[in-house]
Amino acid sequence: MENALGISGPQAIMMAITASFTILGMVMLLAAMLMKARWKPSYAVEFVFVGIMLGLAWYGDLTSVKTYTAYQANLNAEERRISGNYDGLGEEAFDKVVTVIAFQWGFGFINEEEEISRNALMVKPGETVLLKIMSNDVIHGFNIPVAQITAEIDPDEKREMWIRAPDEPGQYLIQCVNYCGIGHAQMKAWLVVDAGEENNGENS
Amino acid sequence: MATMEMDDPKMGNKVHWEPKDLLSGVSLKQILFSNDYRYIALKGIFTAFIMLALGGMFAIIFRTELAIPDVQIMGARVYMTLMTLHGMVMVFGFLIPMVVSISYYMIPKVLGTERLLWAGAAQWSYWLLIVAAVLLIIGRPDFTWTAYAPMSTRTGNPLIWMGHVAILLVAISEFLAGAVLFRNALASKGGLKNTPLIAWAAGTIGLLFMVSTFPLGFVGFGLLSDWAEWTSVAFFDPSRGGSVKFFLYVFWTYGHPAVYLPFVPAIAIIYTIMPRFLGRPMWSYWSGVAAFVLLSIGALPIGPHHFQPLYTVAGDYQRFIQILTMLVFIPSVLHVFNWISSLFMGPIPDSARRAIPFKFMVFSIAFIVYGGATAFLNAQIAPNSDFIHNTYWIPAHFHAMFFGFAGQMAFAGIYFLYPYFTGRMYNQTLGNWHFWLWQVGLFVKITGMGVAGYLYFPRWVYDYLDISGWATTQMFITIGGYMVALGFLFFLVNLFWSAKHGKEVTGDPWPVVHDLKAAPAAQPAE
Numbered sequence: 163m164e165n166a167l168g169i170s171g172p173q174a175i176m177m178a179i180t181a182s183f184t185i186l187g188m189v190m191l192l193a194a195m196l197m198k199a200r201w202k203p204s205y206a207v208e209f210v211f212v213g214i215m216l217g218l219a220w221y222g223d224l225t226s227v228k229t230y231t232a233y234q235a236n237l238n239a240e241e242r243r244i245s246g247n248y249d250g251l252g253e254e255a256f257d258k259v260v261t262v263i264a265f266q267w268g269f270g271f272i273n274e275e276e277e278i279s280r281n282a283l284m285v286k287p288g289e290t291v292l293l294k295i296m297s298n299d300v301i302h303g304f305n306i307p308v309a310q311i312t313a314e315i316d317p318d319e320k321r322e323m324w325i326r327a328p329d330e331p332g333q334y335l336i337q338c339v340n341y342c343g344i345g346h347a348q349m350k351a352w353l354v355v356d357a358g359e360e361n362n363g364e365n366s
Numbered sequence: 367m368a369t370m371e372m373d374d375p376k377m378g379n380k381v382h383w384e385p386k387d388l389l390s391g392v393s394l395k396q397i398l399f400s401n402d403y404r405y406i407a408l409k410g411i412f413t414a415f416i417m418l419a420l421g422g423m424f425a426i427i428f429r430t431e432l433a434i435p436d437v438q439i440m441g442a443r444v445y446m447t448l449m450t451l452h453g454m455v456m457v458f459g460f461l462i463p464m465v466v467s468i469s470y471y472m473i474p475k476v477l478g479t480e481r482l483l484w485a486g487a488a489q490w491s492y493w494l495l496i497v498a499a500v501l502l503i504i505g506r507p508d509f510t511w512t513a514y515a516p517m518s519t520r521t522g523n524p525l526i527w528m529g530h531v532a533i534l535l536v537a538i539s540e541f542l543a544g545a546v547l548f549r550n551a552l553a554s555k556g557g558l559k560n561t562p563l564i565a566w567a568a569g570t571i572g573l574l575f576m577v578s579t580f581p582l583g584f585v586g587f588g589l590l591s592d593w594a595e596w597t598s599v600a601f602f603d604p605s606r607g608g609s610v611k612f613f614l615y616v617f618w619t620y621g622h623p624a625v626y627l628p629f630v631p632a633i634a635i636i637y638t639i640m641p642r643f644l645g646r647p648m649w650s651y652w653s654g655v656a657a658f659v660l661l662s663i664g665a666l667p668i669g670p671h672h673f674q675p676l677y678t679v680a681g682d683y684q685r686f687i688q689i690l691t692m693l694v695f696i697p698s699v700l701h702v703f704n705w706i707s708s709l710f711m712g713p714i715p716d717s718a719r720r721a722i723p724f725k726f727m728v729f730s731i732a733f734i735v736y737g738g739a740t741a742f743l744n745a746q747i748a749p750n751s752d753f754i755h756n757t758y759w760i761p762a763h764f765h766a767m768f769f770g771f772a773g774q775m776a777f778a779g780i781y782f783l784y785p786y787f788t789g790r791m792y793n794q795t796l797g798n799w800h801f802w803l804w805q806v807g808l809f810v811k812i813t814g815m816g817v818a819g820y821l822y823f824p825r826w827v828y829d830y831l832d833i834s835g836w837a838t839t840q841m842f843i844t845i846g847g848y849m850v851a852l853g854f855l856f857f858l859v860n861l862f863w864s865a866k867h868g869k870e871v872t873g874d875p876w877p878v879v880h881d882l883k884a885a886p887a888a889q890p891a892e
Contacts, residue, residue: 173749180742187735194709195728202711208653208703215699217694222746223685230748251715255736266520301610301674303756305824307833312756312824314674317516317604318611335831336806339756340674343506343517347442347828 174231176225245311248292248322256292256324258285264295264315266301267345269323269336281351283336285327286358296320303340306353314340331357385871387789401489403474404480408787410467410492411780415861417459417499418811419854424452427853428828433844435832445828446508453511457628458536459499461772462490465631466543468779469568471786472638473550485548491542498535500527513585513615514623514674515602519593527590534586537620540627544575563654567634569626570662576625577666581616588616628768630658632775633701636727641643641783642710643718643727645878646688649707657700665693671747674755684747691745698738700800704838705731717879721795726778729805730771733812737766740816759819766812774804777857783858785875788869796860800853807849814843 166278169177234246260283263270273284285291295304297315305312309325329356338349388404389397397405440448470488474480484490505528509518514531518526551569554561580716587859588601592608601609637654641647648654670679670687679687692838709728718724741763744754754760784792818839823830 173743175640176743176746180740183494183739184736184740187706187731190706191709191728191732191735194427195714197710200710200712203707204649205647205653205705207699208650208707211698211699211703215692215696218742219689219695221424222692222742223689225652226685226688226746226748229746233749266517277664299605300518303824305756307822307824315758336854337824338828341446341514341517341826341827343521344443344446344523346446346826349794 172225172229176222176229179221216356243326245306245309245323245325248324250322253292255290257289258295259340260291261294262293262304263298264304264349265298265339266300266343267338267349269304269338269349269351271351283351284351285353285355287327287329287331287355289327290324291327292322292324294320294322300342301340302342302349303338304336305339306336308334308353312339319329327353327355331355370541383874385785385873385875386787388787389865401482403445403480404483404787406482406485406488406492407467407471410463410470411584411853413492413496414464414467414776417455417463419858420451421455421497422851422854424448424455426847428452429847431828432830432840434828434841438829440750442828446826447506448700450510450827452510453505454502454809455499457511457624457768458495461768461776462543462626463495464776465628465635465772465779468635468776468783469547469631471783472564472779473547473568476564476638477484477554479550479553482546482550483553487542488546489533490854491539491546494535494539494542495873498532498539501532501535501644502890505529505532507532510615512674514617515589515592515608515610516604518589519603522870525592530590530593531753532586533589534583537583537586539684540575541579544572544579544599546572548572548576554857563637563648563651563658564634566655566658567630567637570658571630573629574623574662574665575627578620580620582620584623585617585620587612588613599707600651606748614673617813618672619666620669621672622669622801622822623665623766625764625800630661632713632772633658635779635782636731637777639723639778640705640727641846642782642876643715643721643724643754643878644708644712645706645715649704649711653700653704657697657704660700661694661697663798664690668694671745676828688745688747691747694741695738695745696732697740700736701874702731702734703869711881715878715880716882717877719779720794720882721876722794722801723781725801726774726781727890729801730778731769733774735810736812737763737770737786740766754819757819758815758822758823758825761825762812762819763806764774765815774808777804782876784864785871786877788865789870790864791871791875792864792868793860796856796863800860803849804855807853808848809846811843811850812845814839814846818843 259274261272262283263272268281269283271279273279283291295313295315295316296319299317301317302315302320303312304315306325308328311323311325313321315321315324333356334353334355336351336353340345342349388408390403397409398404404847427440428445431445470482473480478496505525507513507518507526508521508523509526509529513529514798518529548569549572551561551565551572554564554565558564591597592603592606594599595606600606600609602613604610668687668690670683671691673679673774720732743749744760746761781792784790818836821833821835821839823836823839830840
């Protein structure tokens with residue numbers, strides 16, 4: 163499982179720090195409740211803690227951007243190539259460019275031929291698809307669990323992300339993950355992976 | 367320092383800390399409109415119980431829905447309304463009023479002033495909140511407690527303005543509550559060196575209330591204006607020239623201080639009751655003061671770490687915010703260190719070990735460590751923006767902080783004050799059931815949410831696919847939720863039964879007894 167909370171991978175040290183702080187706090191609390199020997203801790207101990215926190219603020223900031231880059235790189239890794247942010251290096255690299263319009267409550271998908279499909283993103287197995295996502299009205303989310311992307315779209319802005327379609331033909335969920343009004347839960351669409359006649363041999 | 371009133375172990379012997387049955391021979395009118403601080407507090411606490419019961423009921427209903435994937439017991443509309451109301455009722459109806467009401471009672475007691483200054487403002491604060499709650503229940507706005515524009519102005523609901531007015535009223539109500547807390551903190555005669563920590567807490571958080579509720583009031587007004595199209599150029603709605611970013615900045619300038627509004631009074635309860643149970647002063651007075659001041663200063667600028675979409679915060683500004691966010695850990699560490707050191711620097715009396723409020727207090731410290739240490743990851747905005755922010759990881763964090771810590775501390779305060787309100791002691795067995803059901807239930811629930819976040823479970827979904835691990839964690843969270851609800855039932859039975867049949871208490875209900883076996887006569891009343 164590779165994500166920003168991964169216990170292995172780029173965030174491993176932060177996860178370890180977090181876990182040790184939790185355990186340290188619990189052990190101190192248990193000691194305070196159960197230990198026989200007791201003494202008054204000196205201020206120096208508290209200052210050590212403050213020092214550690216200052217260090218952690220510095221370290222956490224330093225790793226923040228690094229982790230994000232590493233995570234993106236991991237999604238883009240040759241053997242995975244699942245999804246990522248569009249780096250602006252040219253749309254020709256993608257098999258398909260689709261404009262996604264998020265609205266209350268649904269998604270519209272417009273392909274290069276200006277054909278609009280409401281609530282179904284039609285792709286072929288293994289295709290790379292560039293998604294230009296925009297919101298028509300309010301802040302929406304755009305999540306494709308199978309491609310591990312989650313984005314939020316503000317009506318003032320546009321986001322460009324890409325996904326690689328799964329190899330297995332079928333229907334995969336696309337959903338809004340940012341509460342956008344009472345119809346939020348119905349704001350779903352399908353990523354339809356259809357091998358089609360001519361592609362069957364190549365990709366299945 | 368040791369002579370400070372709040373740190374004085376003999377505080378329980380003071381005349382004004384006598385247990386008393388406040389409810390006998392009192393008319394309903396007096397309870398509702400009296401400016402006596404005890405009745406203002408009692409009224410607020412009771413209302414908060416009702417809100418907690420409501421909010422909890424909503425949670426139990428949608429938890430049941432979430433337990434099993436693909437099985438629907440309600441529609442999405444109902445689910446989302448319940449979800450919205452759960453958040454609003456718990457934060458604005460239960461948590462903040464509960465700890466503020468407890469402060470209304472404790473501050474005059476600890477300072478020995480025996481009256482709540484500006485009680486009229488506290489009265490207005492209470493009734494405005496009631497009006498806001500009624501408006502919310504009638505209008506049933508579906509925009510969640512964050513009321514994100516333009517979503518909150520574009521719903522088909524013709525009564526949506528009630529939600530906007532309710533936001534405005536909550537802002538006024540919280541402003542008044544802050545003013546009351548601030549004024550009463552100033553009543554302390556201790557000066558800078560001897561003012562009890564609860565007054566430091568009330569002073570700093572009172573100021574924070576007063577500063578931060580202005581943006582909230584503006585949010586309420588701006589949304590109403592945008593909805594009614596009072597101005598030709600909208601404030602927040604981009605389709606009429608407004609800006610969503612402007613909304614984000616205004617709202618979260620209130621929103622981050624808002625999470626400290628229940629948090630700091632809950633901390634103040636620890637500083638007040640811990641010395642009572644241990645029979646010795648806190649480890650450090652100045653560490654506590656410094657932590658309160660730093661926490662209030664640190665709260666104001668860091669709202670942007672809440673932004674949705676989070677990528678609106680980028681570059682150097684993002685780093686600035688995340689560094690400030692991580693620095694806000696320091697005051698919390700000072701607090702926790704102070705508490706643990708106070709526990710550690712001497713023996714823990716048997717009387718404390720067996721007292722329900724003390725147990726709640728120790729375990730809420732455990733939950734603040736759990737929720738706080740894991741929040742270190744949340745402060746990193748870049749990795750946070752598209753992953754953590756939208757998964758159950760965040761609900762795990764705020765349920766640990768709001769419920770595991772602040773909510774449980776409120777209950778520690780309630781159990782502690784029980785004899786002072788009723789003249790009787792709660793039932794120990796029922797109290798223990800409540801205590802253990804909550805600790806196990808909360809731990810299961812919060813850990814379940816954390817695991818669900820780790821498994822990438824998205825927020826705001828009413829149904830989900832049976833992706834590996836998802837259904838199991840949801841089932842665990844639901845079981846935890848049921849345990850919490852059951853614990854609350856034990857509490858309710860205890861609350862009403864003991865008020866009539868509990869053992870009567872005279873004198874100090876919380877005597878410090880180091881060895882209960884050696885001195886059975888001094889055993890605290892049960």
